[in-house]
Amino acid sequence: MTVSVLVVGRGPAGLLSASYLRQRGFDVTILADADGTMSMWSGDFGFGRSADAFESFPVKLSQSSWVAAFQGLVDIFDSFGVPLRLAPPGVILRTVTATGNLRPTFAVPAWQYASVDPEDLIIVGIAGLADSIADAQAVSYRNHVRREAIVVKLTRPPGWDPGWGAIRFASYLDTRAGLAWFTRELGAQLRHAPRGVPVIVPQILGLDTTVEIVAHLAGELGHPIAEFPLLSPSVGGVRIRDRWERSLRRLGVHFITGRAQRVSPTATAMTDDGREFAADYVLLATGGVLGGGASVTIDGAIIDDLVNRELGKMDDVQSLDRVGHPDIDCIGGGRVLAVGRALGGWNPNKDHNGGAMVLGSVHMALSMISED
Amino acid sequence: MRVVVIGAGATGLGVAWDLALRGVDVVVVEAHEVGVGTSGRFHGLLHSGGRYLVTDPNAAQECYRENVLLRVIAPNAVVATGGYFVKKYGDDDNFERRWTHQAEALGVPIREVPPAELRQALPMLTPDIERAYWVPDGVLEGFRMLTMLVAAIQARGSRLLERTRAVGIRTESHRVTGVEVEGPDGHRTLDCDAVVNAAGPWAGLVAHDWGIDVKVQPSYGLMLIFANRRMDQVVNRLKLPSDGDIFVPHQEVVILGTTDVAQPCPDAPEPDRLEAIRLMSLGAELVPDLGSWRVLRGFNGVRPLYEPSGLTDDSRTVSRDFAVLNHGDRDGLAGAFSVLGGKWTTFRLMGEVLGDKLAESLDMRLPSRSADTVIEAHRTTQATSRRHPVDRGALLCECEGVYESDLDNETASQTQMRFGTWFSMGPCQGTFCAHRVLGRRSAAQFAQEMAWLRHEREHGLNVVGWGSNARLIALEQATKAQTLAEDLS
Numbered sequence: 001m002t003v004s005v006l007v008v009g010r011g012p013a014g015l016l017s018a019s020y021l022r023q024r025g026f027d028v029t030i031l032a033d034a035d036g037t038m039s040m041w042s043g044d045f046g047f048g049r050s051a052d053a054f055e056s057f058p059v060k061l062s063q064s065s066w067v068a069a070f071q072g073l074v075d076i077f078d079s080f081g082v083p084l085r086l087a088p089p090g091v092i093l094r095t096v097t098a099t100g101n102l103r104p105t106f107a108v109p110a111w112q113y114a115s116v117d118p119e120d121l122i123i124v125g126i127a128g129l130a131d132s133i134a135d136a137q138a139v140s141y142r143n144h145v146r147r148e149a150i151v152v153k154l155t156r157p158p159g160w161d162p163g164w165g166a167i168r169f170a171s172y173l174d175t176r177a178g179l180a181w182f183t184r185e186l187g188a189q190l191r192h193a194p195r196g197v198p199v200i201v202p203q204i205l206g207l208d209t210t211v212e213i214v215a216h217l218a219g220e221l222g223h224p225i226a227e228f229p230l231l232s233p234s235v236g237g238v239r240i241r242d243r244w245e246r247s248l249r250r251l252g253v254h255f256i257t258g259r260a261q262r263v264s265p266t267a268t269a270m271t272d273d274g275r276e277f278a279a280d281y282v283l284l285a286t287g288g289v290l291g292g293g294a295s296v297t298i299d300g301a302i303i304d305d306l307v308n309r310e311l312g313k314m315d316d317v318q319s320l321d322r323v324g325h326p327d328i329d330c331i332g333g334g335r336v337l338a339v340g341r342a343l344g345g346w347n348p349n350k351d352h353n354g355g356a357m358v359l360g361s362v363h364m365a366l367s368m369i370s371e372d
Numbered sequence: 373m374r375v376v377v378i379g380a381g382a383t384g385l386g387v388a389w390d391l392a393l394r395g396v397d398v399v400v401v402e403a404h405e406v407g408v409g410t411s412g413r414f415h416g417l418l419h420s421g422g423r424y425l426v427t428d429p430n431a432a433q434e435c436y437r438e439n440v441l442l443r444v445i446a447p448n449a450v451v452a453t454g455g456y457f458v459k460k461y462g463d464d465d466n467f468e469r470r471w472t473h474q475a476e477a478l479g480v481p482i483r484e485v486p487p488a489e490l491r492q493a494l495p496m497l498t499p500d501i502e503r504a505y506w507v508p509d510g511v512l513e514g515f516r517m518l519t520m521l522v523a524a525i526q527a528r529g530s531r532l533l534e535r536t537r538a539v540g541i542r543t544e545s546h547r548v549t550g551v552e553v554e555g556p557d558g559h560r561t562l563d564c565d566a567v568v569n570a571a572g573p574w575a576g577l578v579a580h581d582w583g584i585d586v587k588v589q590p591s592y593g594l595m596l597i598f599a600n601r602r603m604d605q606v607v608n609r610l611k612l613p614s615d616g617d618i619f620v621p622h623q624e625v626v627i628l629g630t631t632d633v634a635q636p637c638p639d640a641p642e643p644d645r646l647e648a649i650r651l652m653s654l655g656a657e658l659v660p661d662l663g664s665w666r667v668l669r670g671f672n673g674v675r676p677l678y679e680p681s682g683l684t685d686d687s688r689t690v691s692r693d694f695a696v697l698n699h700g701d702r703d704g705l706a707g708a709f710s711v712l713g714g715k716w717t718t719f720r721l722m723g724e725v726l727g728d729k730l731a732e733s734l735d736m737r738l739p740s741r742s743a744d745t746v747i748e749a750h751r752t753t754q755a756t757s758r759r760h761p762v763d764r765g766a767l768l769c770e771c772e773g774v775y776e777s778d779l780d781n782e783t784a785s786q787t788q789m790r791f792g793t794w795f796s797m798g799p800c801q802g803t804f805c806a807h808r809v810l811g812r813r814s815a816a817q818f819a820q821e822m823a824w825l826r827h828e829r830e831h832g833l834n835v836v837g838w839g840s841n842a843r844l845i846a847l848e849q850a851t852k853a854q855t856l857a858e859d860l861s
Binding site: 040042046097098099101102103127128129130131133135136137138139140143162163164229230231232234288289290292295296297298299300314323348349350352354 | 645649652663764765766767768775804805807808810811812814815816818819822834837838839842843845846847849850851852853854855856857858859
């Protein structure tokens, strides 16, 4: 008999769970409301600040399991057309943020800039794009790594108006005219730039044809070219979400739109409009306070309303530190499991390990389900 | 004649404006940035005097007079919303009798409003209201008024020096001849004929530097800002002024005030979550559904109350009236003055009274003109200037509608720019716009300006971290720590 799993939530943890479960032949249904948090995420998987994070990590997997997990991740992303770049063994990749800071990561989509060692960069500023602050970004970058950051600036594209956000820019670059404009303008700006120096651009290189755009630009301009992510709604997250969900539907995962209101220890979920869904297991991938899976009461208690559990309190400095379930088996009985970036008292904002928390917790949940 | 004014809040700018209109050459020195003290941290009430009818008749009368005047001379910064005093069943009948009696005696117009009319105007109020009165309360848009005052005094040739701290005075035979300042250009002396201490809650410290004892009684009050303008009139509780008994609609938000806690030091303390919760429950006595309103942030303002007899524990009993001290008469230091206490509503009057004393002491006939001179709307504070844009550039702050072209005044401090544009003050509290705006202001100062603004926004946000606001805090923390990796910088 096929084992059925109901995944609540369609952020990174929910989709990743669905992928792995489907691979292993489970009957998978995703129950989620309309939003999901994919657009808050640009696609990189943080693994902590240092390469020895395997040892101290709260999700206990053997090193070989971690390696296998990451390889599985690469395969899944490959299957829907998003090539991932993994950090080589024992080192951490660093990405550059829109404000010129460095952020540790372990796996990033190949379209995103990441490097092991700091290097000289050419930063592209784009007029008319609110998040593009190349001059300030370059100053921060230089201060952090003591390497050069050359700024080049593009003027606004034809047809631009003040309502153009990153997503509008990206869909313009998907067009033939948009790509021609960008290639021409950037080429002109790079004419006197030192050849071969990597070029980083705001994350606007298309929604549908990004991989092709990056290859095209690298060929035309004679520079490696990659993006740095902008704020939510993130073009990177939207790209991944669209490809990933399409692929999951193709693989036979059921999507149900609805807001879960209560999940029982016997793995039954009820929605706020009164529908009931029974399964062998429920995975809660509801994303803590940020994802909407937990709420904070006026006196500071953090509550998972679905299972009616208090997860913690806002701490002394009133920061939302402990927002996840203490255990994956979140209400006992082993049929309702919590996955996601915040678990076991760890804070992915402080520890930069949100990606690995997602990956590790999904694997642990998977092994608990598979063992039964 | 040249006068140095210490402090660029409502008091100092009110003094500077009055003096500038008399033809005095004024230099305002501000240790931080315009309005970062009490003037940028208040609930926005343009007092009708109603609040002080019983406890502080003198302040009530002055408030009403200035309220009427400001509508004429600063129409761009005040809104005549009107307000209500509401008495719940069980509130003190005797207080109500004294209040209506005082209104008549002092000439503050009030009008009893039938409960049905009140319910129509303010349906969110508790049904337990026995009687209600309309009063001519209004809203004083502090940020806009400060911006207008800065522009107005600069247009008359006076100067404002921000990030410039007065560190001492120079005297000759017991007369002030200059003010020592430290600022971006280092240490220097500003020659002057008189100096005015208008440092609000810090006035006691400034006087102390002069070797003079002035009893300022700072008292802080917590206020909460709610998203959306859910009411169009001010609402006061008709009883002895107390905590959590006033709601003020301010532009697109509503502000609930306030607590009143005496403190020894002039700096505003960090807002406290337990105090915010207490304020919420007090506010719910008037608005039962308050718990479902989205609260944006909490902030503390410090009242610079003046207590001639010394420090007190019960700051509610300290007069809201103001005082002008001529330290020549009082302490033998000619040419030195202090303006103490008062309300935002009476800032102009404080300037006039100070100006009169100063002119009299220097034996000059310079009549005040501030009561009949309109304070012009500053260019960037004029809503109409946004209607015919040439090219506004990219939209940087979606909440408050701030475009690249609104950042054209490069010399303005961050605070001035925020007061002028309201960027970072909307529902996202700067989560999405801080780097966009500050990154365009100055690449070199970017990191410091970001850190400062994030800190400033967060401590107002965290204190009200519940409900949907908690989710915004989570988004702010993730954006800062993850997307932008600011904590690793």
